Amino acid sequence: MTSAHQDLRPGRLSGKKILITGGASGLGLACAERFAEEGADLYLADLNREAGEAAAQRIASRFNSQVGFTFLDVTQESSVEAAVSAALDALGRLDGCVASAGISSAGLNETGSEKTVLNTPLAGWQKVIDVNLTGVMLTCRAVGRHMVERGEGGVLVNLASSAARIALPGAAEYCVSKAGVVMLTQVMAMELLSHGIRVNAIGPGFIETPMTAAMREDPEGRARMEGMTPMGRLGQPIEIANAALYLLSEESSYTTGHTLYPNGGIFVG
Ligand SMILES: NC(=O)c1ccc[n+]([C@@H]2O[C@H](COP(=O)([O-])OP(=O)(O)OC[C@H]3O[C@@H](n4cnc5c(N)ncnc54)[C@H](O)[C@@H]3O)[C@@H](O)[C@H]2O)c1
Numbered sequence: 001m002t003s004a005h006q007d008l009r010p011g012r013l014s015g016k017k018i019l020i021t022g023g024a025s026g027l028g029l030a031c032a033e034r035f036a037e038e039g040a041d042l043y044l045a046d047l048n049r050e051a052g053e054a055a056a057q058r059i060a061s062r063f064n065s066q067v068g069f070t071f072l073d074v075t076q077e078s079s080v081e082a083a084v085s086a087a088l089d090a091l092g093r094l095d096g097c098v099a100s101a102g103i104s105s106a107g108l109n110e111t112g113s114e115k116t117v118l119n120t121p122l123a124g125w126q127k128v129i130d131v132n133l134t135g136v137m138l139t140c141r142a143v144g145r146h147m148v149e150r151g152e153g154g155v156l157v158n159l160a161s162s163a164a165r166i167a168l169p170g171a172a173e174y175c176v177s178k179a180g181v182v183m184l185t186q187v188m189a190m191e192l193l194s195h196g197i198r199v200n201a202i203g204p205g206f207i208e209t210p211m212t213a214a215m216r217e218d219p220e221g222r223a224r225m226e227g228m229t230p231m232g233r234l235g236q237p238i239e240i241a242n243a244a245l246y247l248l249s250e251e252s253s254y255t256t257g258h259t260l261y262p263n264g265g266i267f268v269g
Pocket of ligand 1: 021045046048074101102132135159160161162203204206211212
Protein backbone atom coordinates (compact mmCIF):
# COMPACT_ATOMS: atom_id res chain seq x y z
CA MET A 1 0.00 0.00 0.00
CA THR A 2 1.61 3.30 -1.03
CA SER A 3 1.48 6.39 1.11
CA ALA A 4 -0.10 8.29 -1.80
CA HIS A 5 -3.00 5.87 -1.63
CA GLN A 6 -3.10 6.23 2.16
CA ASP A 7 -3.42 10.00 1.92
CA LEU A 8 -6.61 9.56 -0.07
CA ARG A 9 -8.36 7.70 2.73
CA PRO A 10 -10.95 10.05 4.24
CA GLY A 11 -11.16 10.81 7.93
CA ARG A 12 -10.35 13.24 10.70
CA LEU A 13 -6.71 12.02 10.74
CA SER A 14 -6.41 11.43 7.01
CA GLY A 15 -2.77 10.82 6.04
CA LYS A 16 -1.42 11.47 9.57
CA LYS A 17 1.47 9.30 10.82
CA ILE A 18 1.15 8.42 14.50
CA LEU A 19 3.24 6.45 16.98
CA ILE A 20 1.40 4.74 19.86
CA THR A 21 3.33 3.34 22.82
CA GLY A 22 1.42 0.70 24.75
CA GLY A 23 -0.45 0.07 21.49
CA ALA A 24 -0.82 -3.67 22.09
CA SER A 25 -3.53 -3.39 24.74
CA GLY A 26 -6.29 -1.38 26.34
CA LEU A 27 -6.36 2.35 25.64
CA GLY A 28 -3.40 2.35 23.23
CA LEU A 29 -5.05 -0.39 21.20
CA ALA A 30 -8.40 1.43 21.21
CA CYS A 31 -6.63 4.58 19.97
CA ALA A 32 -4.95 2.57 17.19
CA GLU A 33 -8.29 1.20 15.97
CA ARG A 34 -10.03 4.58 16.16
CA PHE A 35 -7.18 6.46 14.44
CA ALA A 36 -6.93 3.86 11.63
CA GLU A 37 -10.68 4.23 11.12
CA GLU A 38 -10.07 7.98 10.66
CA GLY A 39 -7.41 7.52 7.98
CA ALA A 40 -4.14 7.53 9.98
CA ASP A 41 -1.09 5.33 9.41
CA LEU A 42 0.29 3.93 12.62
CA TYR A 43 3.29 2.50 14.34
CA LEU A 44 2.61 0.52 17.53
CA ALA A 45 5.35 -0.05 20.10
CA ASP A 46 4.99 -2.23 23.17
CA LEU A 47 6.70 -4.60 25.59
CA ASN A 48 4.23 -7.29 24.52
CA ARG A 49 5.54 -8.42 21.15
CA GLU A 50 2.98 -11.12 20.45
CA ALA A 51 -0.10 -8.99 21.14
CA GLY A 52 1.44 -5.99 19.38
CA GLU A 53 2.25 -7.84 16.17
CA ALA A 54 -1.20 -9.42 16.09
CA ALA A 55 -2.89 -6.04 16.69
CA ALA A 56 -0.88 -4.35 13.93
CA GLN A 57 -1.82 -7.04 11.40
CA ARG A 58 -5.46 -7.06 12.41
CA ILE A 59 -5.86 -3.26 12.24
CA ALA A 60 -3.96 -2.97 8.93
CA SER A 61 -6.22 -5.46 7.19
CA ARG A 62 -9.45 -4.21 8.78
CA PHE A 63 -8.93 -0.53 7.99
CA ASN A 64 -6.66 -0.81 4.94
CA SER A 65 -4.04 1.33 6.66
CA GLN A 66 -0.28 1.01 7.14
CA VAL A 67 0.35 -0.30 10.67
CA GLY A 68 3.81 -1.32 11.89
CA PHE A 69 4.95 -2.73 15.20
CA THR A 70 8.17 -2.83 17.18
CA PHE A 71 9.18 -4.10 20.60
CA LEU A 72 9.66 -1.27 23.09
CA ASP A 73 10.63 -0.93 26.72
CA VAL A 74 9.91 2.72 27.58
CA THR A 75 12.20 2.56 30.60
CA GLN A 76 15.25 2.07 28.36
CA GLU A 77 16.53 5.15 26.58
CA SER A 78 18.07 3.13 23.73
CA SER A 79 14.86 1.15 23.24
CA VAL A 80 12.81 4.36 22.91
CA GLU A 81 15.30 5.86 20.43
CA ALA A 82 15.23 2.63 18.39
CA ALA A 83 11.43 2.50 18.36
CA VAL A 84 11.12 6.09 17.14
CA SER A 85 13.76 5.40 14.44
CA ALA A 86 11.86 2.30 13.34
CA ALA A 87 8.63 4.32 13.16
CA LEU A 88 10.35 6.98 11.04
CA ASP A 89 11.85 4.34 8.73
CA ALA A 90 8.41 2.81 8.24
CA LEU A 91 6.25 5.94 8.03
CA GLY A 92 8.72 8.60 6.84
CA ARG A 93 7.68 11.13 9.50
CA LEU A 94 5.60 11.45 12.67
CA ASP A 95 2.75 13.95 12.97
CA GLY A 96 1.59 12.66 16.32
CA CYS A 97 2.31 10.37 19.24
CA VAL A 98 0.21 8.85 22.02
CA ALA A 99 2.23 7.74 25.05
CA SER A 100 -0.03 5.08 26.54
CA ALA A 101 2.48 2.53 27.88
CA GLY A 102 1.93 2.30 31.61
CA ILE A 103 1.50 0.08 34.63
CA SER A 104 -0.59 0.28 37.81
CA SER A 105 0.86 -0.03 41.26
CA ALA A 106 -1.66 -2.55 42.56
CA GLY A 107 -0.18 -5.73 43.98
CA LEU A 108 3.29 -4.36 44.61
CA ASN A 109 3.07 -5.13 48.28
CA GLU A 110 3.02 -8.88 48.66
CA THR A 111 3.21 -8.95 52.45
CA GLY A 112 -0.58 -9.17 52.73
CA SER A 113 -0.66 -6.02 54.86
CA GLU A 114 -2.35 -2.84 53.77
CA LYS A 115 -0.10 -1.03 51.34
CA THR A 116 0.94 2.52 52.26
CA VAL A 117 3.94 4.70 51.49
CA LEU A 118 5.37 3.53 54.82
CA ASN A 119 5.74 -0.07 53.63
CA THR A 120 6.26 0.55 49.91
CA PRO A 121 9.34 -1.24 48.61
CA LEU A 122 11.75 1.13 46.81
CA ALA A 123 12.03 -1.15 43.77
CA GLY A 124 8.25 -1.08 43.27
CA TRP A 125 8.14 2.70 43.62
CA GLN A 126 10.94 3.15 41.11
CA LYS A 127 9.41 0.74 38.60
CA VAL A 128 6.16 2.70 38.42
CA ILE A 129 7.95 6.05 38.14
CA ASP A 130 10.31 4.63 35.48
CA VAL A 131 7.51 3.30 33.27
CA ASN A 132 4.77 5.88 33.83
CA LEU A 133 6.76 9.11 34.11
CA THR A 134 10.31 8.66 32.78
CA GLY A 135 8.97 6.49 29.96
CA VAL A 136 6.61 9.28 28.86
CA MET A 137 9.44 11.83 29.07
CA LEU A 138 11.76 9.64 26.94
CA THR A 139 8.99 9.08 24.39
CA CYS A 140 8.06 12.78 24.14
CA ARG A 141 11.75 13.73 24.00
CA ALA A 142 12.52 11.41 21.09
CA VAL A 143 9.39 12.26 19.09
CA GLY A 144 9.65 15.97 19.98
CA ARG A 145 13.25 16.11 18.69
CA HIS A 146 12.11 14.66 15.36
CA MET A 147 9.21 17.12 15.10
CA VAL A 148 11.43 20.13 15.88
CA GLU A 149 14.02 18.98 13.34
CA ARG A 150 11.35 18.45 10.70
CA GLY A 151 9.87 21.88 11.39
CA GLU A 152 6.25 21.15 10.55
CA GLY A 153 4.76 20.96 14.02
CA GLY A 154 2.97 17.99 15.51
CA VAL A 155 0.90 16.76 18.44
CA LEU A 156 1.93 14.80 21.54
CA VAL A 157 -0.74 13.20 23.73
CA ASN A 158 0.19 11.60 27.06
CA LEU A 159 -1.88 9.19 29.13
CA ALA A 160 -2.05 10.60 32.65
CA SER A 161 -4.95 9.59 34.93
CA SER A 162 -7.62 11.11 37.14
CA ALA A 163 -5.33 9.72 39.87
CA ALA A 164 -3.14 12.75 39.13
CA ARG A 165 -5.76 14.76 41.06
CA ILE A 166 -7.33 12.34 43.53
CA ALA A 167 -5.28 10.70 46.25
CA LEU A 168 -5.72 6.91 46.12
CA PRO A 169 -4.47 5.31 49.34
CA GLY A 170 -2.17 2.41 48.50
CA ALA A 171 -1.21 3.81 45.11
CA ALA A 172 1.08 6.75 45.92
CA GLU A 173 3.62 5.90 43.21
CA TYR A 174 0.87 5.68 40.59
CA CYS A 175 -0.75 8.98 41.64
CA VAL A 176 2.63 10.73 41.78
CA SER A 177 3.71 9.37 38.39
CA LYS A 178 0.49 10.65 36.79
CA ALA A 179 0.68 14.06 38.49
CA GLY A 180 4.20 14.19 37.02
CA VAL A 181 2.85 13.43 33.56
CA VAL A 182 0.38 16.33 33.87
CA MET A 183 3.18 18.76 34.73
CA LEU A 184 5.56 17.30 32.14
CA THR A 185 2.81 17.93 29.59
CA GLN A 186 2.45 21.56 30.70
CA VAL A 187 6.19 22.28 30.65
CA MET A 188 6.70 20.62 27.26
CA ALA A 189 3.69 22.51 25.87
CA MET A 190 5.42 25.78 26.74
CA GLU A 191 8.83 24.63 25.48
CA LEU A 192 7.51 23.43 22.13
CA LEU A 193 4.95 26.17 21.53
CA SER A 194 7.16 28.13 19.13
CA HIS A 195 7.70 24.98 17.05
CA GLY A 196 3.98 24.52 16.40
CA ILE A 197 3.92 21.38 18.52
CA ARG A 198 0.94 20.95 20.84
CA VAL A 199 1.32 18.80 23.95
CA ASN A 200 -1.77 17.59 25.84
CA ALA A 201 -2.72 14.79 28.20
CA ILE A 202 -5.73 12.64 29.02
CA GLY A 203 -6.63 11.71 32.58
CA PRO A 204 -9.15 8.84 32.35
CA GLY A 205 -11.24 7.64 35.25
CA PHE A 206 -11.81 3.88 35.67
CA ILE A 207 -11.88 2.23 32.24
CA GLU A 208 -12.56 -1.39 31.26
CA THR A 209 -9.11 -2.52 30.08
CA PRO A 210 -6.79 -5.35 31.14
CA MET A 211 -5.24 -2.91 33.65
CA THR A 212 -8.43 -2.82 35.71
CA ALA A 213 -9.42 -6.49 35.14
CA ALA A 214 -8.43 -7.75 38.60
CA MET A 215 -10.25 -4.89 40.34
CA ARG A 216 -13.35 -5.38 38.18
CA GLU A 217 -13.50 -9.11 38.91
CA ASP A 218 -13.55 -8.40 42.65
CA PRO A 219 -17.15 -7.27 43.43
CA GLU A 220 -15.89 -4.92 46.14
CA GLY A 221 -13.34 -3.42 43.79
CA ARG A 222 -15.93 -2.85 41.08
CA ALA A 223 -18.36 -1.30 43.57
CA ARG A 224 -15.61 1.01 44.83
CA MET A 225 -14.76 2.22 41.31
CA GLU A 226 -18.42 2.68 40.37
CA GLY A 227 -19.12 4.41 43.69
CA MET A 228 -16.38 6.98 43.03
CA THR A 229 -17.86 7.72 39.59
CA PRO A 230 -20.97 9.96 39.48
CA MET A 231 -22.07 8.36 36.19
CA GLY A 232 -22.18 5.09 38.13
CA ARG A 233 -20.42 3.04 35.47
CA LEU A 234 -16.89 2.32 34.27
CA GLY A 235 -15.68 3.86 31.02
CA GLN A 236 -15.10 2.05 27.74
CA PRO A 237 -11.75 2.30 25.90
CA ILE A 238 -13.45 3.92 22.91
CA GLU A 239 -14.47 6.84 25.15
CA ILE A 240 -10.78 7.56 25.77
CA ALA A 241 -9.79 6.93 22.15
CA ASN A 242 -12.35 9.56 21.08
CA ALA A 243 -10.76 12.07 23.46
CA ALA A 244 -7.33 11.24 22.00
CA LEU A 245 -8.75 11.61 18.48
CA TYR A 246 -9.93 15.12 19.33
CA LEU A 247 -6.53 16.08 20.76
CA LEU A 248 -4.66 14.60 17.77
CA SER A 249 -6.86 16.30 15.21
CA GLU A 250 -7.01 19.91 14.04
CA GLU A 251 -10.28 20.24 15.94
CA SER A 252 -8.20 20.97 19.06
CA SER A 253 -5.88 23.46 17.29
CA TYR A 254 -6.22 26.06 20.10
CA THR A 255 -5.53 23.58 22.93
CA THR A 256 -2.12 22.93 24.44
CA GLY A 257 -0.76 22.09 27.90
CA HIS A 258 -4.24 20.81 28.77
CA THR A 259 -5.29 17.61 30.50
CA LEU A 260 -8.72 16.36 29.44
CA TYR A 261 -10.43 14.21 32.09
CA PRO A 262 -12.97 11.76 30.60
CA ASN A 263 -13.93 10.21 33.93
CA GLY A 264 -17.70 10.04 34.33
CA GLY A 265 -17.70 13.19 36.48
CA ILE A 266 -15.26 12.03 39.19
CA PHE A 267 -14.19 15.61 40.06
CA VAL A 268 -17.73 16.95 40.01
CA GLY A 269 -20.04 14.86 42.15
N1 LIG B 1 -7.53 1.60 32.38
C1 LIG B 1 -7.74 2.62 33.19
O1 LIG B 1 -8.70 2.65 33.96
C2 LIG B 1 -6.78 3.78 33.17
C3 LIG B 1 -7.16 4.93 33.89
C4 LIG B 1 -6.32 6.03 33.91
C5 LIG B 1 -5.14 6.00 33.21
N2 LIG B 1 -4.78 4.87 32.53
C6 LIG B 1 -3.49 4.90 31.85
O2 LIG B 1 -3.68 4.62 30.48
C7 LIG B 1 -2.51 3.96 29.98
C8 LIG B 1 -2.93 2.67 29.30
O3 LIG B 1 -3.53 1.82 30.26
P1 LIG B 1 -4.42 0.57 29.86
O4 LIG B 1 -5.61 0.58 30.71
O5 LIG B 1 -4.55 0.54 28.39
O6 LIG B 1 -3.48 -0.62 30.36
P2 LIG B 1 -3.09 -2.01 29.64
O7 LIG B 1 -2.39 -2.77 30.69
O8 LIG B 1 -4.26 -2.58 28.96
O9 LIG B 1 -2.04 -1.57 28.51
C9 LIG B 1 -0.78 -1.03 28.85
C10 LIG B 1 0.20 -1.42 27.76
O10 LIG B 1 1.47 -0.85 28.11
C11 LIG B 1 2.46 -1.82 27.84
N3 LIG B 1 3.65 -1.58 28.68
C12 LIG B 1 3.77 -1.73 30.02
N4 LIG B 1 5.03 -1.46 30.39
C13 LIG B 1 5.71 -1.11 29.27
C14 LIG B 1 7.04 -0.73 29.01
N5 LIG B 1 7.97 -0.68 29.99
N6 LIG B 1 7.41 -0.43 27.74
C15 LIG B 1 6.50 -0.52 26.73
N7 LIG B 1 5.22 -0.90 26.90
C16 LIG B 1 4.84 -1.19 28.18
C17 LIG B 1 1.81 -3.17 28.17
O11 LIG B 1 2.50 -4.25 27.55
C18 LIG B 1 0.40 -2.95 27.64
O12 LIG B 1 0.29 -3.36 26.30
C19 LIG B 1 -1.59 3.75 31.17
O13 LIG B 1 -0.64 4.79 31.20
C20 LIG B 1 -2.53 3.86 32.35
O14 LIG B 1 -1.87 4.24 33.51
C21 LIG B 1 -5.58 3.77 32.49
